[in-house]
Amino acid sequence: MSSSKRITKELTDCTTTPPPNISITLPSDSNISLWHITLSAPAESVYYPGKFGIIVQFPLEYPFKPPQITFATRIYHPNITNETNGSICLSLLKTDNWKPSTKIVTVLEAIRQLLVEPQPDDPLETRIAEQYKNERKEFEKEARAYVSKYAKGQVKFNVVDGAGAAGEGQQAGRAS
């Protein structure tokens, strides 16, 4: 299958020259289309020294459809939904903008850059975006609080195959 060929190459590319602050593991050896990524927040970002789990799921039609990338670790960020399975607003990854020639390294670097420079003008969390623009101090305080609450210690991924179902399960568990 051509998608797994490409994914293998992407994985090789990512592991031979790993982008800074990023490490990749495969939760299952038999399934190359699900990646677990640990992203250490760059020192210049407000999220330092948090470690964030990111789940990359490659669709069957990859590379003709974009990979689905979600934050497994909660993060207080204008462009990432404030939930266990945070969706990322990254124009690169939108179906309408996706290019089959885009490398995963590029995507991961864009995500890391998003931690350094949130884009409040294209937000997923409007309230956080407003706060980021108008009350930066409050925002930073809240973001650090999230880091110390969720992004410390061992990064946890939801160890169920479907990322979405797993996220909901964990959220329900937290609520109870």
Place this chain on the structure above:
Amino acid sequence: MYEPDPAAQFIHQVSAGYSLPQTLPEYTFDETPLRLTDRRGRGGGYGGLGGPGAGGAAGRAAAGSLLYSPIFSTPASANNAAVGPASSAAGHFNFHTTSATTASALTSSVPATTHHRSSPPHFAIGKMEPTPEDLVAQEAAAREYQPQLEGPFVGEKTPSTAIANEYAKADPIYIQKTAVLPQTYSHYRPIQGDGNCGWRAIAFGYFETLVNGGNKDQIVAERLRLEGLNSYIETQGGHSSYVYTDFVEETLFLLDRVAALIGNHEQAMAEVYSSFNDPEIANAIMYHFRLLASSYLKGNQGSYAAFVTHEGGVDGYCSSTLERHHVEIDQIGLLLLVNVLLKPVGFVLQVAYLDRSPGSEVNSYRFPEEARNQHPSTLGPMIHLLYRPDHYDLLYPAEPEPIPEPVTVQVHRVSFSPSYDIASAPVPMHSYGINIGALAMLPGFGAPPPGLAPTLLDTSPSPLSAYSPSPTSTWMTSPFAEPPQQASPVSVPPVPVPMSMPIHTAPAVAPAPPLQTHPLRFSEYCQLPEYVENDTWREPSFQTSTFRNSHFNVAHYNNPNFQPEEYRPETEDYDAPQRGSGKKRASV
């Protein structure tokens, strides 16, 4: 539950003069008043005019031009006239009652082509102002609109009369252009409109042309050339080799498979066909070609950058248009692909543009540009595309029939050159070795021999617009001069042009010159089969005095197709000058 306004119904019934069913249709509506979308595909779209469903058809037409979008196709029965409350009420009060108006309203619509992915349904506004409810309903319908993406990515070769049928109820310009299309292009191959169709069509055409060439060396050479372009993709396009190799591989593999099968044309074509209907292979090949085009642009910025209007410049254009799957090829992309893929192997691309520009046939342009002023016989193999706004299909020129005269090929190819002079058409005819002048002198000789006729038609340069009467051979120009019309019942066998449109094939008998030169008149009736079937008025051999003075004569003012005869001095010897509007004294 919606109760139709009785007043509106009344007006509709009385003023339109249509007989509606005794029991008024009951309208039941969900939240969305327009329930038309789930009926799309059934019924005749715009059809049903004049038939048993005339009432319903008129009602729908009256409901405004907003119904012209393909998604609003409705069944043709009056009982099923599922017109939304707002639009139906407005429609009933706003439309004129003659079927002529209805027909003209209908003809301004384009047919229900559902190929286009990239264009959302658009609504022609202008005949009446839609109410806010209409707009809401339209928006809802537009949101739910799913382009029809059924069928294969690349279809089977289909007689191009299907295109003419598709447009049979459309704008006269479309009718005219599609009616003559099969004469030049006998077949077409539908390409799925998923946003890749231009790329897909050219890629398929490239492989098909290679197969048709039957030259294994050429295919091997192409494989080497394309493989060699990898470094170009890397250095100019800036793509990592591991990214593009997967795409390139599929192209090269298919070339290998085709080269191995080259002795067997059928098998080789089947291989190309099945590969292009395998999404993995086809996507990869198309993306390979996209990368070639974008790399070629980046490597030739001096020549092309000026044409790139994208705000992001060449890089922005490449990443937003050329390198994105499902984004249709545009003019620059077409040029780039021709120059990087087709031109080096000597293939020529000719695109026939089917649009509403004035003219009687599609405008065609050749790529590369150098090929435009050259004689087709000096050009390499051609790939023909049919462009309809936002969509490309492949076209196949009509094969010159039995007589393998090189001259016929030339006539056919030249037919799209704008500077072509039709007056020269008779010249190649002589090469058939038939004395045309002698034939023309035969009384009642109305049509060329059956074997010859299709050839003449297929190679007809410009059947509708560029008619110029030829003094020596009236019979020969007659099939071109007149639009396809009613075949004559008493004539020699009608010219077998496969055309199932209501307007029929060329009239074969033409002893009376006056009728031959009538310009094509698209009256509203000519789309109605039952009118056409009874349409014997064009038969000039009925010109007895009894006939001429009856209302069966088109020159008689009681004829529904009344058309005053023109005074022609040269016909005076057997036809008396007419007085008044077709009301003549017997002249015999």
